[in-house]
Amino acid sequence: MYLQRPTLGWNSWNTFGNKINSKLIRETADLMVSSGLREAGYTYLVIDDCWSLRQRDKRGNLVPDPELFPEGMKALGDYIHDKGLQFGMYSCVGTQTCAGYPGSFGHEFQDAATFASWGVDYLKYDYCYKPMMVDGCILYRRMGLALKNCGRDIVFDACSWGYDDTRYWIRTTGANQWRSTLDLVDSWESLKNMILKQNDQTAFGGMGCFNDMDMLIVGMYGSGNVGITGCTDEEYRLHYSLWALMGSPLMIGCDLREMNDTTREILTNPEVIAIDQDAQSQPFRIPNGYFPEEQPVWVKQLDNGDYAMVYANLHDDGVNICACWWDLGLPPGCGYGFAVRDVWKHEDLGVYENTFCVGVPAHSCRMFRLALTKL
Ligand code: GAL
Secondary structure, X not given: OOOOOXXXXXXXXXXXXXXXXHHHHHHHHHHHHHOOHHHHOOOEEEOOOOOEOOOOOOOOOOOEOOOOOOOHHHHHHHHHHHOOOEEEEEEEXXXXXXXXXXXXOOOHHHHHHHHHHOOOOEEEEEOOOOOOOOOHHHHHHHHHHHHHOOOOOOEEEEOOOOHHHHHHHHHHOOOOEEXXXXXXXXXXXXXXXXXXXXXXXXXXXXXXXXXXXXXXXXXXXXXXXXXXXXXXXXXXXHHHHHHHHOOOOEEEOOOHHHOOHHHHHHHOOHHHHHHHHOOOOOOEEEOOOOOOXXXXXXXXXXXXXXXXXXXXXXXXXXXXXXXXXXXXXXXXXXXXXXXXXXXXXXXXXXXXXXXXXXXXXXOEEEEEEEEEEEO
16 A cells, blocks of 8 residues: 555554543544544554553464453454544564563464454554564565555554664555654653754655554643653644644644643644645755754655745744745845745745744744745
8 A cells, every 4th residue: 555645544453552442442442533633634543552462362362451452353353444433453573562472473374364254454463572583574575565466555653663764664664654763652751852863864754654643642742651740732833834844644632622722722623633644855954054953944845835834943942943045045135935835823924035934932833834926
């Protein structure tokens, strides 16, 4: 399967960890529809680690925990499909998953067939308990080969955290997206650290195999499995803006039963989602003053000739951030400028000839769409 756009959906791990069950997944499916998330494009509902028994059955098959998932995965998948959603599941290249459940090592073809028989549309494939004697790229190729031949289109989500130079070989495995970092947890320190780690990854995303910057913490406010201190709404908006600019898959991690209006507004902004889904071109950073690391300006060219741009402020104080059109390929005096639109405020800010400067408060961002305009 050749994936055209980064996947959008919800994943159980960030909030629920091992506290998952059929009722929660059904409720989440219902909420993805009733809250408008499905309509906004979030169609994958992914069950992460901790769904199976600790042992395979006598034939070596994975077995869903009958206490947590009494109706089995096929019936649960049918429920998800009936809601107009797609069904995602989780396994691991190693002998065990990260939480100690059976991994797919040595069972790749059998497990791919099992997932296909349950109607799975998406497989997240983790990197724990990897046997030392086999290279990671070989193990991803095994599952990639198994999935491609299992008789069903299944998105292959490789989650090797960027280890072992993943970015150089992942496109040889059939993976549709690859995790470029270790886990993002719900705190400003973690978020800032993850953003800085993207500086040398920009050439390795886009169509073919999207750069997965990890699941979203938007709306978690410090609760749940990876909830630490929590973040402010402005920090969540900055997080979401950069993930979208970079063309990352956007997998919601908060508890949809608790979702407030601000979280919904961040997650369903159509102008920002459109920028995420427009992921052909390589994102880049442009020079912008003395602290480029702490106040990065990220840019991505869009398919219709516009640019998307994020002015991010990672400082603990407010700063003034400027971008110069020269760096976007627009020389002074050429007869064109850029019309600037604020995609969070849904406001046109006018046409600018050479530069555009704005004040950006601490731990927040401004996000714009620029359209080339004759002066
Ligand atoms: C980690 C992975 C997380 C989550 C977890 C489950 O390795 O990065 O996203 O899937 O395992 O145990």
